[in-house]
Amino acid sequence: MKKDDVPQDNSKSYQGQNKLLYAVDDSGHYQGVKSSGWEIESFATQLAVDDLNEQTAQALEQALRGEISPLAYHMLARRFDIATLAGASGFFQWQIKRHLRPAIFAKLSDKNINRYCDTLKISRDALLSLPSQ
Template identity: 45%
Template sequence: MDINEIPQDDSKIFRGQKKVIYATQNGHYKPGTTTGWDTEAFVTEQAVEEFNQLTNEALDAVKRGEKSPLFYYMYRYRFDLPTLAQTTGLWQWQIKRHFKPSVFAKLSNKVLGRYAEVFGVSMEKIKHV
């Protein structure tokens, strides 16, 4: 995209801020700014709504005792299983096991600390919803 064609749709998700993107000018990539564009805003709003729905469903599952608080926090802080595994350095199958309340209750402080650090919450908070 040419630097002069960068959309400037004043997206509400940017809240008056600008975003730097790279576009071409005279055949070379240069940084340019945008106030957003409608397509990006639409997709972002859909993604946020999906995470909100997943968070609510996860909270219900935790309250019913089907899942551990980790399952809720994963969605609350906008992670999915692959991203959480990559960020914590744990295998996906390990995290899936940690979703089980009985397994989660036996986790060491070291493992709980990894999750707490990733989510930016205390270890005490990670134990409860």
Template identity: 60%
Template sequence: MKLDEVPQDDSPTYSGHKKLLYAVDEKGHYHKVQSSGWDVESFATKLAVDDLNQQTLDAYQDAKAGLVSPLAYHMLKARLDITSLAQATGKFEWQIKRHLKPKIFAKLSDQKLQTYADIINISLEKLKSLPSQP
């Protein structure tokens, strides 16, 4: 990549920040150069983020309809999935899956719920309920 080929696409995913890249001058020597974004990279990021947001929205609707527990929504909202939540809490995946069922979730002690609240970084009250907006 040549210095003048370094993309400066002002990607919204960078939130106004700039990244440092390495690129060559005419003689093939390297220099540090800042980039304000690359459309290619930004599109890939957006595709992944949009997919996560859609999953979160679906979980919100399902939780509202009583099909899953609020944990399903809060987990996805915090960019976690069953695998990473299991790793972070030290539980098995089947335990997390159980806790995604509304009936079982409702019976969990505050102590157990606090583990989730800490990882997701919200209060116990918030974890037990759904916000008015997803």
């Protein structure tokens, strides 16, 4: 992309910030250029955020019905998936999948609950409960 073609669409997802992109200047060299956003990128970002919000709402409903543990809701509400939560918490993915089952989650030790609290940056009471709809 040429330096003069870098999008400046004032994307609301940038929240007034700029993003550094690299573009080719007139002499053919790469140069850093600030961009205020790109309409297409903003649209794709909004679709992804809407999808994450939908997944979080579904997890809350399932957790309120007792089909999955509160961990599933809190994980998604803080934009983690099983792989990223495993990497951040030190649990294996298979362990987290087990902890998403209410009966297993209810038996977790204080040490394991605290690991989740530290990783998700929430209190013990918050992790063990769910917000009301």
